[in-house]
Amino acid sequence: MSFSTLALIMAIGLAGPLLAARKSWNIPVVLGELGAGIIFGATGFAIIDASEPTFTFLADVGFAVTMFVAGTHVPVRDPAVRSAIGKGAGRAALVGVLAAMLAVVLAHMFDTGHAALYAVLLASSSAALILPIVDSLSLRGTSILEMTAQVAIADTACIVALPLVIDKDNAVRAAIGAVLVSLCAVALFFALRYLESSGLRKRVHKLSEDRKFAIELRVSLAILFALAAVATTSHVSIMLAGFAAGLAVAGVGEPRRVAKQLFAVNDGFLGPLFFVWLGAKIDLRELVEHPGYIGLGLALGIGAVAVHCVTRLLGQPLPLGALAATQLGVPIAAVTVGTQLNILQPGEPAAIILGALVTMAVAGLAGSLAVRRGLTKV
Structure with a gap:
């Protein structure tokens, strides 16, 4: 990977803020970055090679940081969120049951035998995408907190469940790895709480601020990457490592200075790089060679939206x-x-990605509708 390629990635990544600049459109930044990657990647002009090792590694780092930031954005210390956990869990459970039923139908219709995998896909929610959309559109209120709890529960559950259903031969190893990462995150929470209560964190913060050392940011990234190393060694996705680390930090309370520094690192460099890489990795041309799976992709995407919208029966706004x-x-x-x-x-594989793209397109419309319905007010 050369500097010219990196410059190109950063340049086309500007499609995100350019499309999101017009507030009346209510387009999330990440959708523009994904679209740029698709155009310049495998589906489009193939100028950017998402399989290049350095690019892939940087994207993994970006994914870990994106999930970490997403985890820190979950207001777990807010009493309103804690009270919303019950409703969020109930909605996530309802979606899971409906997803399992629909997955059996789809696996039979397309004769793939992957009902368990489809169930996880249909039930999943992406905190890495949804929380940035919520922030960028300034969505607020109790219903947003309840959705945040639902997304956090569903995302964590599906991240843990995926290796169990897709790699059944190593399901036990994957389960042990997920437990290990979770235990590390719990230990991190108690360690951070001790540092906070002892006053050590505040003394380090003052030193770092006075001397411009950025110690807290360095320590945060070191912890994140250490947990990501534990995840990869134990064959667990770095999604779980990043999100769990973010939740641990959120549980103690993230200092504003660190939050601003992480915003600069993630939203200015690693985040756009990751989303451009993700778009470049997607090869929708496979659907031309296997057109029968276009139906599967659409069914996965529309089905995911449908089973999630059933939560309207439990009082959740449709958007x-x-x-x-x-x-x-x-x-x-x-x-x-x-x-x-x-x-x-x-x-x-292309059908699964197509399904995800359908949900992303719906997300843009849903976010716009949420703004119009006044969900930006507390």
């Missing part, structure tokens, strides 16, 4: 139900692992 259906990391991980293990049929 937020549609927004909660947004997928990202789980489909990508499913395609990556499934391709490596050769368990997906030709054209099936």
